[in-house]
Amino acid sequence: MTAPTLDVIAIGNAIVDVMAPADEATIERLGLAKGGMTLVDTARAQELYDAMGSAKEISGGSAANTLAGLAALGAKCAFIGQVADDQLGEVFAHDIRAGGIAFETPMRAGDPPTARCLIFVTPDGERTMNTFLGASQFLPPAALDDELIASAAVLYLEGYLWDPEEPRSAMRRAIGVARAAGRKVAFTASESFVIERHGDDFRALIDEGQIDILFVNEHELATLTGMSDFEAGVAAVSAKVPVLVATRSAKGAIAVAHGERAEVAAEPVARVVDTTGAGDLFAAGFLAGHVRGAPLGQCLKLGAICAAEIISHYGARPEADLQKLVAEKLG
Amino acid sequence: MTAPTLDVIAIGNAIVDVMAPADEATIERLGLAKGGMTLVDTARAQELYDAMGSAKEISGGSAANTLAGLAALGAKCAFIGQVADDQLGEVFAHDIRAGGIAFETPMRAGDPPTARCLIFVTPDGERTMNTFLGASQFLPPAALDDELIASAAVLYLEGYLWDPEEPRSAMRRAIGVARAAGRKVAFTASESFVIERHGDDFRALIDEGQIDILFVNEHELATLTGMSDFEAGVAAVSAKVPVLVATRSAKGAIAVAHGERAEVAAEPVARVVDTTGAGDLFAAGFLAGHVRGAPLGQCLKLGAICAAEIISHYGARPEADLQKLVAEKLG
Numbered sequence: 001m002t003a004p005t006l007d008v009i010a011i012g013n014a015i016v017d018v019m020a021p022a023d024e025a026t027i028e029r030l031g032l033a034k035g036g037m038t039l040v041d042t043a044r045a046q047e048l049y050d051a052m053g054s055a056k057e058i059s060g061g062s063a064a065n066t067l068a069g070l071a072a073l074g075a076k077c078a079f080i081g082q083v084a085d086d087q088l089g090e091v092f093a094h095d096i097r098a099g100g101i102a103f104e105t106p107m108r109a110g111d112p113p114t115a116r117c118l119i120f121v122t123p124d125g126e127r128t129m130n131t132f133l134g135a136s137q138f139l140p141p142a143a144l145d146d147e148l149i150a151s152a153a154v155l156y157l158e159g160y161l162w163d164p165e166e167p168r169s170a171m172r173r174a175i176g177v178a179r180a181a182g183r184k185v186a187f188t189a190s191e192s193f194v195i196e197r198h199g200d201d202f203r204a205l206i207d208e209g210q211i212d213i214l215f216v217n218e219h220e221l222a223t224l225t226g227m228s229d230f231e232a233g234v235a236a237v238s239a240k241v242p243v244l245v246a247t248r249s250a251k252g253a254i255a256v257a258h259g260e261r262a263e264v265a266a267e268p269v270a271r272v273v274d275t276t277g278a279g280d281l282f283a284a285g286f287l288a289g290h291v292r293g294a295p296l297g298q299c300l301k302l303g304a305i306c307a308a309e310i311i312s313h314y315g316a317r318p319e320a321d322l323q324k325l326v327a328e329k330l331g
Numbered sequence: 332m333t334a335p336t337l338d339v340i341a342i343g344n345a346i347v348d349v350m351a352p353a354d355e356a357t358i359e360r361l362g363l364a365k366g367g368m369t370l371v372d373t374a375r376a377q378e379l380y381d382a383m384g385s386a387k388e389i390s391g392g393s394a395a396n397t398l399a400g401l402a403a404l405g406a407k408c409a410f411i412g413q414v415a416d417d418q419l420g421e422v423f424a425h426d427i428r429a430g431g432i433a434f435e436t437p438m439r440a441g442d443p444p445t446a447r448c449l450i451f452v453t454p455d456g457e458r459t460m461n462t463f464l465g466a467s468q469f470l471p472p473a474a475l476d477d478e479l480i481a482s483a484a485v486l487y488l489e490g491y492l493w494d495p496e497e498p499r500s501a502m503r504r505a506i507g508v509a510r511a512a513g514r515k516v517a518f519t520a521s522e523s524f525v526i527e528r529h530g531d532d533f534r535a536l537i538d539e540g541q542i543d544i545l546f547v548n549e550h551e552l553a554t555l556t557g558m559s560d561f562e563a564g565v566a567a568v569s570a571k572v573p574v575l576v577a578t579r580s581a582k583g584a585i586a587v588a589h590g591e592r593a594e595v596a597a598e599p600v601a602r603v604v605d606t607t608g609a610g611d612l613f614a615a616g617f618l619a620g621h622v623r624g625a626p627l628g629q630c631l632k633l634g635a636i637c638a639a640e641i642i643s644h645y646g647a648r649p650e651a652d653l654q655k656l657v658a659e660k661l662g
Contacts, residue, residue, distance in 0.1 A: 021650075049425060053429045053430075054429045055422075056387055056388065086418055087444070094380060094383075094385075094386070095386060098383065098384045099384075315387065317385055319352075
């Protein structure tokens with residue numbers, strides 16, 4: 001087993017976010033699930049876009065956002081995800097590469113177009129996401145670069161992408177490649193609905209010891225374990241997963257690693273502008289510490305700092321100089 | 332002559348801005364004309380995009396930005412401009428319509444793609460623009476809706492669009508339509524290079540009394556008149572143009588209308604984040620007052636308030652509730 005040359009390789013949705021402010025009445029009128037992520041088809045995406053105010057396009061995608069944070073913190077990263085051969089695909093590819101992240105998955109010709117997520121941001125900073133998956137759901141197992149996967153210390157997988165069939169097969173194969181190379185597999189649950197639909201898969205992966213690092217929020221943990229008590233859920237999952245990270249929004253986060261437990265409070269934020277990407281950037285900060293062998297408490301603190309940065313502005317890609325920010329905050 | 336049913340109809344470039352922060356060293360390394368607007372071809376646009384950091388896409392275009400401000404202030408507006416039948420064209424069309432602005436120019440099939448402006452924003456808030464005109468320069472005279480033009484109190488023309496041949500013909504024809512209907516013609520000089528190339532055209536239009544309202548900045552005024560003294564330039568042009576508005580960045584702006592002169596200081600801004608659209612939004616505020624018959628000083632004040640809003644954030648489309656902002660500032 002050779003030493004890894006990459007820190008993290010991620011497989012995730014390749015999405016451009018289309019973001020606009022919206023008032024509460026609009027959320028209600030359009031029948032949106034406030035604060036959640038809903039998959040939408042072409043017709044619904046068009047209907048929602050027509051109803052949306054003047055927007056900004058900013059590259060997104062959960063795992064891609066995490067990599068953007070990791071790369072900004074100095075980690076060496078690569079991304080695998082499917083865009084179409086269109087202008088939004090070019091935008092996504094440009095932005096991820098501009099962050100210094102290797103991205104070589106070939107564009108997919110023809111329909112459907114590159115994925116987009118229509119995000120309505122209410123005055124409380126909450127984001128309501130409506131995702132048109134487009135090309136993203138057609139990531140084929142053949143797009144995996146086994147050598148690249150084997151070269152990364154951590155393979156990071158996005159739960160959202162477990163839903164469509166082709167990428168699910170691709171991720172299963174990637175887990176095998178990473179484990180055969182002696183690498184760690186990290187998984188983010190992404191959203192409760194994913195666990196509702198594929199909980200059996202995830203529980204099996206956990207029981208088989210395929211997941212080394214698991215990111216969940218409170219709600220996802222409850223869905224995964226069937227336990228409404230947070231601590232009971234933590235105990236149950238941490239018995240099977242070497243590193244468990246559970247985020248609790250404004251209540252901070254906890255991690256249990258090989259029996260050691262640490263907690264962190266949420267980092268104070270002057271004004272929550274847009275919560276899009278909070279979980280993604282928490283994972284970025286945590287993993288950045290983890291791959292450097294930082295103490296568990298410091299990994300959590302890094303996560304909290306990055307999450308606070310992302311919710312203080314529009315969009316899920318970091319704007320501040322994260323390395324400088326972290327240096328200031330950690331002292 | 333019937334009463335106008337629209338306040339302002341504008342003809343301008345239909346552009347999506349691609350914006351990213353950049354340091355001074357990058358501006359120098361890429362050989363960019365800091366603070367200016369440079370036209371770029373496909374190859375140079377690709378080269379600059381490759382060198383650019385992770386970006387945001389936000390609809391732009393000088394006259395389109397002005398209309399966005401006008402519409403936000405309650406004016407009834409329509410836009411004429413050429414996008415291609417592609418994703419960025421959809422973005423532009425969505426955003427302008429989302430502002431309540433009528434936009435019916437048919438998309439243009441095939442190459443070139445929709446115009447984009449690669450904007451590097453330095454830490455001092457200065458924007459350096461590199462425009463790939465794409466489809467925008469192929470606005471045909473046939474795309475004009477004469478009835479719509481005749482229905483607007485003001486026809487607003489973007490100087491940038493005087494450069495390519497087809498839109499120049501279209502604008503010449505539009506001036507004829509507007510004047511025949513007894514409407515006013517407003518013109519923004521846009522940038523000194525436009526006047527360097529087409530100064531004879533502009534001076535002829537002014538001499539013939541075709542321009543009712545002219546927007547220039549200090550530098551453009553000097554280029555137009557050949558006079559380095561600001562006051563001498565103002566005197567020369569205001570003798571021929573019924574309403575002259577001359578902006579002077581941080582020094583504020585002056586207007587001379589039918590012999591009456593007014594001045595306004597620049598509105599204070601906590602932090603200049605991005606100057607993109609400052610002139611466009613000044614014109615929006617001024618025209619919003621003008622079409623309602625507001626006193627000259629108040630028209631200038633409205634311009635200053637809108638310009639201050641736009642430079643306090645990324646992008647050239649207003650984010651704050653301009654009507655509320657104006658109500659607060661005017662007291």
